[in-house]
Amino acid sequence: MPRAGEPLARMGFLTIGLFDESNPAGGHETTLRVIETAEQLGFDSVWLRCRHLQHGISSPVAVLAAASQRTRRIELGTAVIPLGLENPFRLAEDLATVDVLSGGRLNPGVSVGTPMRYDDFKTRLYPDTYDAEDFSKERVVRLLDFLRGEPVSDFEGTVGIETFSRRVQPHSPGLADRLWYGGMKDSAVWAGGQGINYLTSSVVTTDGSDLSGTEPDHFARIQAEHIDAYRDAYAAAHPDRAPGRVSQGLVVIPTDSATAGQKAKYAAYREGRLARTRAPQGPRHMLFSADYVGDSAELAEQLYADAAFQRVDEVAFALPFTFDETDYLQIITDMATELGPALGWTPKH
Known part of the structure; x- marks a missing residue:
């Protein structure tokens, strides 16, 4: 669990994969190039957001199938697929297929x-x-039962020249152990009880949390509470298992090699989103994290002081939604060559 002088074990990033409606292939190809570059830079993982009825990746599993054939080592994740629009049976087939391919x-x-x-x-x-x-x-x-290979059908055998299985095919051993769940504190407790890995993001709900004290500390403290709740629930439900994985998600933009124009663009992006970090938003009382923008030495100091960062050993930094390929390549290059090493992380090649 990183504090100053302790290494970050795994580093990845998250992207939304925007595209022009008149040329969707271009945006998807950009995402695939960024993933290829990430592997070359030594990142541990890359994660795709899922957006429906928007000009962003609506089928992350399909895009990751393509990425699996253009990479060899890097872990490929989704953060997150909303299951309300999915049939768990069919999704299990797709996930297992991509896992086998990768x-x-x-x-x-x-x-x-x-x-x-x-x-x-x-x-x-x-x-x-x-x-x-x-x-x-x-x-x-x-979904978890299907990925584990629990029976789906009452029939197994051969009819004519066709052979049928009781469980989802293909079956990919170990895939169920790599399932992650994203959500707030109640979800953290539930995920821990289920033995599922836990994803945090740059938004939390403030319901039931103490908002006294210094305003900038609120988000990190609440996110840390969620992580602690997950770990406690996991340990109580699975005392004989290794701890589940927890990944922290924040918008982090290193500027070490950025041009003057990029630095101005990134600063304006952060400033335009700052108001929503000062008080809970909407009926669910959602609180957003401020974006981290600056040179890597400054960012490392800020992250080491973050209560939630101190509780994890892996991160999936979120790339801003609206930047272009040149910006993304600069950001992930600085992450791999400057910020990661400042956090004690070692690239994997």
Whole structure:
């Protein structure tokens, strides 16, 4: 768990994969090039966001299937696939297929809940069952059972020239152990109880948390509470197992090799998002982390002082949504060559 002088074990990053609606292939190709570069730079992992009905990656599993054939070592993750729009049976088949193709490098991250803007398209998504769909964590349990190889069918055998299996095919041993769940404190406790890995992000809910004290410390303290709750629940439910993995997600933008124009762009991006970090937002009382922007020595000092960062040994830094390929390549290069080493991280080649 990194403090000043202690090494960060794993470093990755998260990208949304934006594209121009008139040329979606271009944006997806950019994402694949960034993933290839990440492997060359020695990153441990790269993660794809999932966005539906937007100009971002709607099928991260398909994109990671392509990435699996253009890389050999780097772990490939999703952060996160909202299961409300998925059939766990079919998703399990797709995940297992990509895991086999990648040689066991897939790290599927998922979440549950009512899909964003569900009322706008629910009759097209579930025309007969939209008001009866179960968006609870039961969907995760079903997916986990399928990935573990639990029986799906009552029949196994041969009919004519076709052979049928009781479990989802292909079966990829170990994939279930690489499932991640993203969410707030109650989700952290649930994930720990289930023995699933836990993803944090740059947003938390403040419900039930103490907001006294210095304002900039609120986010890190709440995120640290979530991580502690996960670890406690995991240890209580699985005392004989190795601890589950926890990855911290923050927007981190090193500027060591950035041009003057890029530095101005990054500073404006941070400033434009700063207001939402000062108080909880909306009915769910969501609090956003401030973006970390600066040279790597400064960023390392700030991260080592972050209460949540002190509780993890791996991170998936989020790339800003709206930047271009040149910006992303500069940022991940500085992460690998400047920020990572400042955090004691060693590139994997």
